[in-house]
Amino acid sequence: MGRPDKAARAAIARRRSDAIDLRLAGVDWLTIARKLAADPTANSDGIAYTQGYGIKRYRKNQPPTDEALIHAARRDVRTALVDRRAELNDDADELRALEADRLDRLFFVAYKAVRDQDLAAIDRTLWIMGRRARLLGLDMPVRTELSGLDGGLVQLGNVTAEELGSLIALTDSDAE
Structure with a gap:
């Protein structure tokens, strides 16, 4: 065929x-x-x-x-x-690369000012570095754990909206 x-x-x-x-x-x-x-x-x-x-x-x-x-x-x-999704992914990859190049150029300009010990330029370079890391997925994922009172186990089950509200209020008061 x-x-x-x-x-x-x-x-x-x-x-x-x-x-x-x-x-x-x-x-x-x-x-x-x-x-x-x-x-x-x-x-x-x-x-x-x-x-x-x-x-x-x-x-x-x-x-x-x-x-x-x-x-x-x-x-x-x-x-x-499926074909359109693949095209969009290709477009996104291309755009991501373009944005990374733009951030690299901005970083270069800001970094020149860092050498003069300009504190605002240091903040700007750190912001650019953070934005680039987020764009490219360079940051390690943050591990989050959920624990009950005094670090104990969390009991899962059916909870009413009122019970959930009480638990949230209790957690908020512990945080303060």
């Missing part, structure tokens, strides 16, 4: 984009499936998608069931969303 050619890949991408647009508009799965089918008689617009749902079945003159069309539409939307 092999990989679809460039025109087929473009038609599939268009179909997936249309499927997402229709789903976002609140269109039900069966309507989406019929609208994006390969057979113009199944399509309410009378248009046959060149890479539409059920294309192989229609060619054999054995139309797919509504369930099969719905399955294809759902799979298309899932696939398109």
Whole structure:
């Protein structure tokens, strides 16, 4: 079978984009499936998608069931969303690298003033270093433990809102 050619890949991408647009508009799965089918008689617009749902079945003159069309539409939307998520992650990585470069340049400028023992510049370089560490995930995670009264175990169970409020008030008064 092999990989679809460039025109087929473009038609599939268009179909997936249309499927997402229709789903976002609140269109039900069966309507989406019929609208994006390969057979113009199944399509309410009378248009046959060149890479539409059920294309192989229609060619054999054995139309797919509504369930099969719905399955294809759902799979298309899932696939398109995964692809879009990957693109967004790539964009975020690129933007993160750009922001790190900007912070490096700002740090260089501020650090020159640190050499002159400018206290404001020291604060600024520390802020830039902190921002860069957060951006790149360089800080070690903070370990947090929850303990009961006098460091004892916390008993878990069903708690009413009133009991929870009392516990919070008790914890706040211990902190002061």
